[in-house]
Every structure is written in structure tokens, then in C-alpha cells.
Amino acid sequence: xxxxxxxxxxxxxxxxxxxxxxxxxxxxxIQERMLVPLYDAVYKRLDAGxxxxxxxxxxxxxxxxxxAAARGASVTGVDTHAERIALARERLLPDSPDGxxxxxxxxxxxxxxxxGSPADASAVTAxxxxxxxxxxxxxxxxGDPDGLTxxxxxxxxxxxxxxxxxxxxxxxxxxxAASAVLRVATRLADAVRQPRRDDLEEVAARAGLKLDGSxxxxxxxxxxxxRSAVRGLLSTGLFDAAIRATDRDQVKKEVAEALHPHLRRxxxxxxxxxxxxxxxxxx
Numbered sequence: 001x002x003x004x005x006x007x008x009x010x011x012x013x014x015x016x017x018x019x020x021x022x023x024x025x026x027x028x029x030i031q032e033r034m035l036v037p038l039y040d041a042v043y044k045r046l047d048a049g050x051x052x053x054x055x056x057x058x059x060x061x062x063x064x065x066x067x068a069a070a071r072g073a074s075v076t077g078v079d080t081h082a083e084r085i086a087l088a089r090e091r092l093l094p095d096s097p098d099g100x101x102x103x104x105x106x107x108x109x110x111x112x113x114x115x116g117s118p119a120d121a122s123a124v125t126a127x128x129x130x131x132x133x134x135x136x137x138x139x140x141x142x143g144d145p146d147g148l149t150x151x152x153x154x155x156x157x158x159x160x161x162x163x164x165x166x167x168x169x170x171x172x173x174x175x176x177a178a179s180a181v182l183r184v185a186t187r188l189a190d191a192v193r194q195p196r197r198d199d200l201e202e203v204a205a206r207a208g209l210k211l212d213g214s215x216x217x218x219x220x221x222x223x224x225x226x227r228s229a230v231r232g233l234l235s236t237g238l239f240d241a242a243i244r245a246t247d248r249d250q251v252k253k254e255v256a257e258a259l260h261p262h263l264r265r266x267x268x269x270x271x272x273x274x275x276x277x278x279x280x281x282x283x
Contacts, residue, residue, distance in 0.1 A: 023235045024083035028061035028091075030232035034221045038275050039064045039135065041217045042166050046131065046279070048073050055129040055158060057118050057151050058136045062088030062111075069111055076112040076129070078121050085115045118155035128160040137275055138199045139170035145202050152207040156282055163282045165209055167200040171216060171274030178221055178271050181233060181258040188242035188251065200278040209280035221271040229269040230255050 048054065050072035056065050059077030061084045069075050069092065077092075079085045092111040114120045132155050134148060152165065159165070173179040204211055223229035230252050233239070242251050262271045 020083050024061065024081070024087055026231045026235035027084060028063070028087045030223070030228055031235050032061055032063045034232075035135065035137075035219055035275070036063070036067070037219050038168060038217045038277065039067050041215060042133065042135075042168075042277055043068060043071060045213075045215065046164055046166070048131065052131050053127055053129045054131045054133065055118070055121055055155060056133045056135065057155055058134055059088060059113070060084045060136065062091045062113070064133065064135050065111060066091055073131075074109060076114065076121050078114045078116060078118050080116065082115055085113055088113050118151055118158065121155070122158050128163075129155075129158050130160050130163045132156070132159055132163065132165045134165075134167050137168045137170050138203070145199050145206070149203050149206045152203060152209075156207055156209070159282050161282060164212070165204070165207075165280045165282065166277055167203055167280070168275060168277045169200050171276050175274040176271075177262060178233075178273050180261075181255060181271075182238060184251065184254045184258050185239050185242040188246050188254065200276070204278060204280040207280075209282060212279045212281045214276065214278040216274050216276045219273050219275045221269075221273060223269040225267050226256055226259060226263060226269060229259050233259075 042048075046052075048068050048071050052068065052071075052073035054065070054068050054073050054075045056068075056075065056077045057079075059065055059079050060081070062077055065075040065077045065088065075092075077085070077088055079088070092113065112121075132152070134152065138145065138148060148167075152167075156165070170176055170179075200214075201211060221229075221232075223232060233255055234243075234248075234252065239251050239255065259269055259271075262269050264270055
């Protein structure tokens with residue numbers, strides 16, 4: 001299994017299934033908020049604001065874009081996952097009619113959302129972007145760098161010279177409590193691997209970018225109960241190969257068992273994790 005962009009691909013003509021829609025909703029309502037500290041740290045470090053023209057690849061259901069827009073940034077999001085991009089439209093363009101023709105947003109300063117590849121974002125803005133983010137962390141599945149690199153390469157020509165490119169990934173396994181849960185997929189489908197420390201740097205180098213710094217951010221995963229924890233983790237897509245190799249009920253059962261050490265007396269589930277990011281620059 002390759003990157004998030006490949007893993008979550010849906011053709012534009014595909015009709016979303018009930019399961020896919022429900023999983024996208026679980027991502028938006030349960031899991032996506034776990035990465036808010038990461039989004040916030042990046043925006044503060046780069047002083048995102050009214051001068052920022054942001055392109056977010058793999059933007060999902062749009063929470064990171066919403067946070068950037070709240071800081072005054074002009075935001076464009078691209079995702080190949082039709083169900084998540086539909087939820088992003090609900091968040092950022094609640095007054096827009098449904099349908100692909102409404103997605104980019106016609107008025108200056110409005111968020112623009114594109115179901116497709118980064119290259120498709122070139123048609124929705126006249127000015128070049130000056131910040132590119134890839135906020136879905138690398139390090140969860142085999143082939144992540146191979147899948148993300150083409151998306152970054154497609155996006156780089158849309159950026160002005162010297163623009164920041166932010167790539168994110170899981171931290172060291174010993175600093176991520178969720179690593180033990182992700183190993184369920186290793187056992188069932190051999191789809192998840194230990195992240196390499198230089199994954200992010202590898203993508204930057206392949207895309208012809210110059211490294212300009214890095215950081216680590218604590219992103220604890222906290223859930224109201226075990227059921228929410230299982231739903232949230234399955235919404236990431238990291239267990240898709242395991243589900244195909246066995247079945248959804250088996251994966252849910254084994255994920256719940258792996259989560260048991262993190263179950264607290266009040267019924268909540270808590271897993272401390274560290275995520276990392278690198279900042280690179282276009283030539």
C-alpha cells in the first residue's frame with residue numbers, strides 16, 4: 001500500500017458507499033482533531049496569516065485549512081478522497097451548492113477545495129502559493145515516501161520561489177503509544193512498518209527541496225470510550241489492508257485488545273504520541 005493519496009483514491013465518478021461516508025465522518029468527528037497540536041505548531045512557526053496563500057495536499061475534511069483560515073490565510077485544499085473533501089466543503093463552504101463546479105469557490109478570499117490531484121489546484125487561483133502542507137503523517141504504511149513524492153512534485157511548480165513546504169510524520173515508535181496498536185496491521189496484513197527517521201527528508205530531497213528546519217510535537221490520542229477509539233483509528237485508513245486480508249470484525253477485535261493497556265478507569269482511552277515535521281524550501 002502506498003501513500004495516503006494513493007490509499008484513499010476514489011474516481012470522480014464513483015458513488016460513495018455508506019461505509020466510506022461513515023468512515024469519513026469518523027475521521028472528521030473523532031480522529032482529525034488529534035493532530036491539532038501539530039497544525040498549530042506549524043502555523044505558529046511559519047507565522048501563517050493574511051499574507052499566506054496555503055495549498056494543503058491530502059487536506060482531508062479540512063480542519064487544518066479551517067485553522068489556517070482563522071489566522072487570515074487564503075486556503076486551498078486538495079484531496080483524492082471524495083467523502084472527506086465533501087465534509088471539508090461542509091466546514092469551509094457551508095453556503096455553497098453541492099457539486100464539483102462549486103468546489104473551488106468563485107469569490108476572492110474564499111476557501112477553495114478540489115477533489116483531485118495537486119495539479120488540479122492550478123486552475124483555482126491566479127497568484128502562486130507560498131506555503132504547501134502535507135499534514136497526513138508519513139510512517140504508517142509501507143511505501144509512504146514513494147506515494148507522497150509525486151504529489152509534492154506536482155505541487156511545487158504552483159509555489160513561488162522560496163516557499164515553505166511542510167512534511168509530517170510519526171515520531172520514534174518508542175515515543176508513540178499508538179505504535180503498539182498499529183502493529184495489529186503488521187500481524188494481519190504486513191502493511192504497516194516502523195517509520196524511518198529520514199522519511200521526510202527523503203521526500204524533500206526527491207522533490208528538489210532544501211531543508212530549512214524541523215520540529216517535534218506531542219499529539220496525544222484521547223477518546224471518550226473504547227468504541228470511539230476503534231472507530232477513530234480505523235478511519236485513518238492504516239488498517240485497510242488488514243481488513244482486506246481478514247475482515248472488519250476481526251480487525252476491530254484485535255485493535256480493541258491492543259488498546260486495552262491504554263484504557264483508563266473512567267472508560268476513556270489515552271495514548272501519548274510524538275509527531276515530527278520538517279520545513280523545506282523551494283529553489
